[in-house]
Amino acid sequence: MRFRTIIATVLLTLGVLAVPSPALAAGEPTDPNIEYVGRWSSTYVPQWAGAYLRVGFTGTTVALRQRNTIDFWYSIDGGAYRKATNVSGTVNLTPTPLAAGRHTLLVSYRIVAGSYTGDAIFQGLTLGAGQSTYKLAKPAKGVEFVGDSITAGYTATNMALSAYPWIIGENLGTQHTQIALSGACLRELTAAQSTRGIRCYGLENRYTRMSFNDNAPEWNFNRYQPAVVIVNIGTNDTGHGVNSTDFRTGYTNLLRIVRERNPYARILALRIFKGSWAAETRQSVLDRQAAGDTRVSYVDTTGWWDGATMSGDGTHPNDHGHQVLATKLQPFVATALAG
Template identity: 70%
Template sequence: MAAGMLAAPVPAEASAHRQGPPAEASPYRPGSLTDPNLRFVGRWDTSDPATYIGNWESPYVEMRFTGTTLKATIRDAATVYASIDDGPVATYSGVSGTIDLTPTPLAGGTHTVWLSYRTGELDTCATWPSPCATFQGFTLDRRARTLRLPPRRKLVEFVGDSITVGALSSKNTVTSYSWLVGKQLGVDHTNIARSGACLVQLSNCFGLDTNFGKQTIGGTTDWDFTRYAADAVVINLGTNDAGRGVSGPDFQAAYVNLLRQARARYPHAALFAFETFRQRFLDETRAAVRTLADAGDDNVHYIDTETWLTAEDYVDGGHPNDAGHARIAQRLAPILAPHLGVALPGSTADRNIDFAGRWDTTNPAAFVPQWAGAYLRTGFTGSRVALEQRGAIDFWYSIDGGPYTKATNVSGRVDLTPTPLTEGRHTLLVSYRIVAGSYTGDAVFQGLSLDAGARTYRLPRPRQSTEFIGDSITAGYTATNMSLSAFPWIIGENLGVAHTQIALSGSCLRELSATESIRGIRCYGLEGRYTKLGFGDGAADWDFRRYRPDVVVVNIGTNDVGHGVKSADFLVAYEKLLLTVRQRNPHAEILALRIFKGWWAAETEQAVQARREAGDRRVSFVDTTGWWDPATMTNDGTHPNDHGHRVLADYLQPYVAAALERRS
């Protein structure tokens, strides 16, 4: 066998997992109040070590855990909401004692849960609107454990009345805009609000200017503001003051007082004053914002909400319904996101979206995939997702690992879930049709649109990646789903690695002008264009620091034959390409394929041999003799059909797997 030529590899046996040291005995019961892996958000009274009490609206507790069953224990009867793994929100009305949160056991693995309440905010645990939010812990499977949640470094505090707490919506606070915005932005959120509240303290109305600093509304205990610091405060007050005859000057003075309290407690927070949806005290609210701004506070803002809702968005003309709260959240989240320093879920800046391949990201609002086989993938919650597309284009998408669906000549907001999904966690993969030749679509990704309150989450990132260099065969020309049906994509998905195709239909190895080609047609040469962001003239250099493939597969030369490239010139170009690939990817395994039609076999093997003699031991020649049956594997004698790509993937995959193993 010639030096550098690979025999068919034998799959290596899986190595045994290394066992770590035995875990130390836990100093706390998993799920108990002393478990540091529980996260309590809101104004919780933790003075009683046996029972924590959540005050104001929507205090909640979160946990990450293993096992298949979960129970929660509360002391006093209350209405409880809970969601496991971002699934549907379950409502438990008037319950107390032990609550089974998993009447149907979960699948094994790691899970998350949040639990919240429709609370009574009075210091005495009185009965408005329901008893206090008492929590005494979770109960897990006998051998289950809790895990630390990913840290959240931002918190939004919502200050308001019944609109803020979601009164008359289907699940009160957890279907309110305040809850939805917090969930959507992936930040902690507190709700210093209650139905019927005013801004100004009155004998018949609790005033938030007086009660903002208290542990409970109407209580006497001051809240310890060292327990959390808000990064943004959103105030939506005035509706109830108007109904109780509060004067404009009194309202404005109270608003200034509340803004100053918030600033004193949260020196670095962005403060937002809502225009109430019924347009109460608009001038006074604006004037209060100006008062702080004129005093030098440049982080206080007025939010104009005049066009946000229509009559159909209300239950009773005053309280938004679920759709109304969703619309408020969709308008408010983009306003808060930049002040919090978080990316809007689904936007191009969202780091939970993985972009595989060569993407032009110079325009922060519009990412453009280059070459074939570039794709994006992310996880998302909720039941619906849409893609924001600038101009008409074809693309393919897969949800939850299902079959690829082709969207043809679509633009604008493209609904990817015409049939809504089950509420919960899902995955999405999107790949665009490459814009080349006669195809002139607008491959521009401008983001994803999710349900109100939904978010994205990062999928496990593959540890390794592959890159395939080639022409129309590598790009999947004539296959059903083009790049997604081609053998490089199949191999990458089968092996669970990131993958991309630096390939273009009609491309050569050697760059040829129209006068150099015997066909009188120009041919793009990958010997020089491999280093570029895209294949077009004048394309910027690709920044190879953005990813480093572990294995590079070269399959090029079919079109050089048709353009009359000479053997010596092909050899020189191949050696140049192999050297360029090595220089840009110092540690990659390089596999140089005998192209499937058998042409240039000697030149390809000779180029590999030259590299090995120069000291490169990570470049190899793969002899594809016997892999190719044009009668059954092609559409036209040259381009593989879907069956052909699967056959080629079956042949080539063991070589790629062995190369990945050598890299690991």
């Protein structure tokens, strides 16, 4: 008996003898049937805008478990998004029970940034007796959108879920996420460097991080690899006094970093919708092409923007504006996916 124990210990050490892991309870954050799209931390907190979770479930009811107060949006069976505001604890998502059978659930949290400090920690699902989860079919390709408040959906009805990246991703049936933050710049600026006297988070430095926060860990790009990355950044750099040379240097560097982290993706660099930095953005693309990157392209958005009808403040798209921009950009994304 002692000999068998010693042999078993050696085999365990070598990883030869497998020990069955305990079954994972349906609906727990560790449930392998729950798909986390975008950048999520190991504590099941979504980072950046546009991260979401999706899962299939059986039965007639489902509830979401939260620790403290948060806002989130959810859709059941592909229906309209509903917003839960200032909720905590066990949140019933089916006050009217569903028909018995198989259903789908998508949940997206309001990003915790700026003055909003909700508790975006997913703690699992509560299902009825005898109910279970199941894995949904996963799209073959994904799209990542990189940008500022315009990409994040600031001022849109459902924020990230009403923004042009989300609309395009859903229309094309792909995974999608928004690495975007309201107020973000291309260049990292301290208050002293900014003509506005306030700091600006720079995506050139923070794109590779799990979140936009200072000292956030590096993101593991093996978690997912998008087929297409769309970059739309620069609106805030204008107001902070960045000059042409610095912008071009920073943009070329960002495109290089995006390529290093996503070696097989097609990269689309957009002329920002209001037109600033068009020459610099295009030249940065030419710089990268000259360096041998044949899968990066410039998208000229001239004529896409009408601030009078597409925005309430002249800068941030309203719901109609996002729909227009999605219609304009979607063919470029579809072509890149096909390529």
